[in-house]
Amino acid sequence: MQFGIMSVSDVTRDPVSGRTPSEAERIDALVRIAVKAEEVGLDVVAVGEHHNPPFVSSSPTTLLAHIAALTKRVILSTSTTLITTNDPVRIAEEYAMLQHLAKGRMDLMLGRGNTAPVYPWFGQDIRQGLPLALENYNLLHRLWREDVVDWEGRYRTPLQGFTSTPRPLDGVAPFVWHGSIRTPEIAEQAAFYGDGFFANHIFWPKEHYQRLIAFYRQRFEHYGHGTQKEAIVGLGGQAFLAKNSQDAKNAFRPYFDNAPVYGNGPSMEDFMAQTPLSVGSPQEVIDKTLTFREHFGDYQRQLFLVDHAGLPVETVLEQLELLGGEVVPVLRTELEARREEGVAEAPTHAARVREVYGDGPVRQPRPNANRGDNVTGGSPYQDSEVAA
Amino acid sequence: MTDPRILRLAVVSAGVSDPSSTGLLADRASERFVALAAETGDRVVVDRVELKGVLPELPAALGSQLLGPRLTAVAEILAAADAVVVATPVYKAGPSALLTGVLQVLDDDVLVGTPVLLAATAGTPRHALVIDDQLRGLFAYLRAATTPTGLFASGDDWQDPALAGRVDRAARELLALARSEVREAMRGAAGRGAGYASRFGSAANGVAVDLDSDLMRLATGGALPPRG
Numbered sequence: 001m002q003f004g005i006m007s008v009s010d011v012t013r014d015p016v017s018g019r020t021p022s023e024a025e026r027i028d029a030l031v032r033i034a035v036k037a038e039e040v041g042l043d044v045v046a047v048g049e050h051h052n053p054p055f056v057s058s059s060p061t062t063l064l065a066h067i068a069a070l071t072k073r074v075i076l077s078t079s080t081t082l083i084t085t086n087d088p089v090r091i092a093e094e095y096a097m098l099q100h101l102a103k104g105r106m107d108l109m110l111g112r113g114n115t116a117p118v119y120p121w122f123g124q125d126i127r128q129g130l131p132l133a134l135e136n137y138n139l140l141h142r143l144w145r146e147d148v149v150d151w152e153g154r155y156r157t158p159l160q161g162f163t164s165t166p167r168p169l170d171g172v173a174p175f176v177w178h179g180s181i182r183t184p185e186i187a188e189q190a191a192f193y194g195d196g197f198f199a200n201h202i203f204w205p206k207e208h209y210q211r212l213i214a215f216y217r218q219r220f221e222h223y224g225h226g227t228q229k230e231a232i233v234g235l236g237g238q239a240f241l242a243k244n245s246q247d248a249k250n251a252f253r254p255y256f257d258n259a260p261v262y263g264n265g266p267s268m269e270d271f272m273a274q275t276p277l278s279v280g281s282p283q284e285v286i287d288k289t290l291t292f293r294e295h296f297g298d299y300q301r302q303l304f305l306v307d308h309a310g311l312p313v314e315t316v317l318e319q320l321e322l323l324g325g326e327v328v329p330v331l332r333t334e335l336e337a338r339r340e341e342g343v344a345e346a347p348t349h350a351a352r353v354r355e356v357y358g359d360g361p362v363r364q365p366r367p368n369a370n371r372g373d374n375v376t377g378g379s380p381y382q383d384s385e386v387a388a
Numbered sequence: 389m390t391d392p393r394i395l396r397l398a399v400v401s402a403g404v405s406d407p408s409s410t411g412l413l414a415d416r417a418s419e420r421f422v423a424l425a426a427e428t429g430d431r432v433v434v435d436r437v438e439l440k441g442v443l444p445e446l447p448a449a450l451g452s453q454l455l456g457p458r459l460t461a462v463a464e465i466l467a468a469a470d471a472v473v474v475a476t477p478v479y480k481a482g483p484s485a486l487l488t489g490v491l492q493v494l495d496d497d498v499l500v501g502t503p504v505l506l507a508a509t510a511g512t513p514r515h516a517l518v519i520d521d522q523l524r525g526l527f528a529y530l531r532a533a534t535t536p537t538g539l540f541a542s543g544d545d546w547q548d549p550a551l552a553g554r555v556d557r558a559a560r561e562l563l564a565l566a567r568s569e570v571r572e573a574m575r576g577a578a579g580r581g582a583g584y585a586s587r588f589g590s591a592a593n594g595v596a597v598d599l600d601s602d603l604m605r606l607a608t609g610g611a612l613p614p615r616g
Binding site: 135153 | 448451452454455456460588602603607608609612615
């Protein structure tokens with residue numbers, strides 16, 4: 001089981017101080033938060049992707065590569081990478097490069113994004129959002145697994161003899177989570193490929209997420225990737241902690257009430273009662289988080305949203321101390337004790353390499369010499385089976 | 389003669405006073421519906437919904453799409469109904485924002501094919517066209533099977549015996565639509581009408597998933613068919 005944090009990377013006015021951080025300050029804060037997450041023993045740091053203010057994370061692989069250089073252990077991920085407006089060829093290249101630089105300490109979560117105007121900025125049509133996501137991923141999946149790809153689809157120019165470089169580290173594609181709340185096609189695609197499925201688990205009652213996770217588990221088994229228990233499920237969640245419950249509620253309330261997404265809507269108490277949000281003492285957050293397993297079954301990754309809605313970076317760092325110091329160690333022990341037999345391990349690069357090669361040699365592709373035409377052609381690597 | 393059956397009737401009132409003339413009009417339609425059904429031995433289970441009960445949850449739902457337990461219960465009642473009576477007061481020459489607000493936060497497919505009798509009350513007969521001019525458009529969007537007769541009552545109508553005649557006509561139409569199983573026919577055998585917008589996990593659709601679609605084939609490594 002992996003525990004971590006996911007950021008939307010919003011730059012939001014602090015409703016208590018009235019101060020809005022600069023983009024430079026927020027980018028620095030994201031890096032500090034990520035480094036701190038590793039320090040306090042968390043396993044995963046995920047950042048979002050947005051292409052409009054008030055967000056700063058337009059280039060997640062650049063940010064994550066920098067974090068990779070400052071850390072040793074934590075897995076870098078995204079929440080989410082836009083599979084709609086990014087060319088799958090660029091995703092294949094950029095994330096493979098990140099995978100090499102991070103020595104395999106990375107994966108990614110694909111999502112469609114929720115900002116309609118982004119689509120035309122990247123030459124796409126939001127009305128085609130879902131088929132675009134599905135088609136793009138079909139291509140991305142091949143680009144990481146086949147050295148030479150011929151491809152034709154509806155939404156991008158055809159590829160002839162295309163090789164995405166660098167090839168994935170150790171010949172093993174980055175692990176992919178498909179994020180969705182209510183779209184069975186996305187869950188179906190995750191199940192078809194045996195990929196992970198992630199429910200953001202922030203805004204709505206658990207029933208919304210239970211249905212789609214159950215569907216994903218059934219379809220994962222249907223496609224022969226393993227039992228339903230072996231399906232790979234990740235969940236979001238949202239917590240704000242203080243040593244005692246009332247301090248947590250008092251401190252978080254102005255941020256909740258003014259939060260960009262649900263501010264001026266439900267009361268914090270209603271939201272806590274009806275959604276996964278927990279605001280309280282470490283024990284309260286532990287208790288609530290343990291209910292997730294009861295609702296969704298044993299799962300592999302828990303990401304908390306801790307740095308949004310204008311919370312100052314110092315507060316977020318304190319939150320991480322409490323999360324890593326008092327909450328996650330208890331959750332690890334408790335969930336380990338409750339874990340059923342036959343549940344999948346959380347995905348790591350090392351485990352995936354073992355799965356592919358066992359103790360055998362790991363592929364390290366070496367390109368053939370450039371033939372002068374700058375076209376890779378049919379046999380770009382020295383170990384390719386097809387003769388040059 | 390078909391076998392007697394049990395019909396579920398949801399009676400939804402957006403009236404806010406107690407007693408309210410809107411609720412009263414809805415009840416008269418409901419009682420007539422039950423009596424007419426009984427003539428052929430059909431039994432009716434009535435779910436009475438006072439929308440004012442969801443008022444505390446409505447602002448949050450409008451602002452954040454978070455449906456509280458009361459709104460969720462309303463969605464479930466509507467989704468399970470074989471027929472619905474909807475009654476609203478008229479304010480400022482339009483239906484109550486309580487009714488339109490609730491319908492705006494529920495899933496689009498909650499009433500697809502469901503027979504609905506539209507009723508409205510007002511302080512003056514000059515609002516009589518609110519049903520036909522405003523409510524019908526909303527329920528057309530929801531793909532509900534509305535009765536041809538709408539039921540309108542202003543102050544004077546309560547003293548006019550003709551109101552009972554209109555109540556009878558509207559209730560008969562609603563019963564005829566419910567018995568015709570228009571909803572089942574529109575939604576199709578799997579409970580998902582071909583082509584009607586429907587979301588996974590909605591109260592009306594449940595967790596039925598159509599695996600035989602172009603998108604599902606694309607999701608599983610296939611290609612979209614050529615543009616037609």
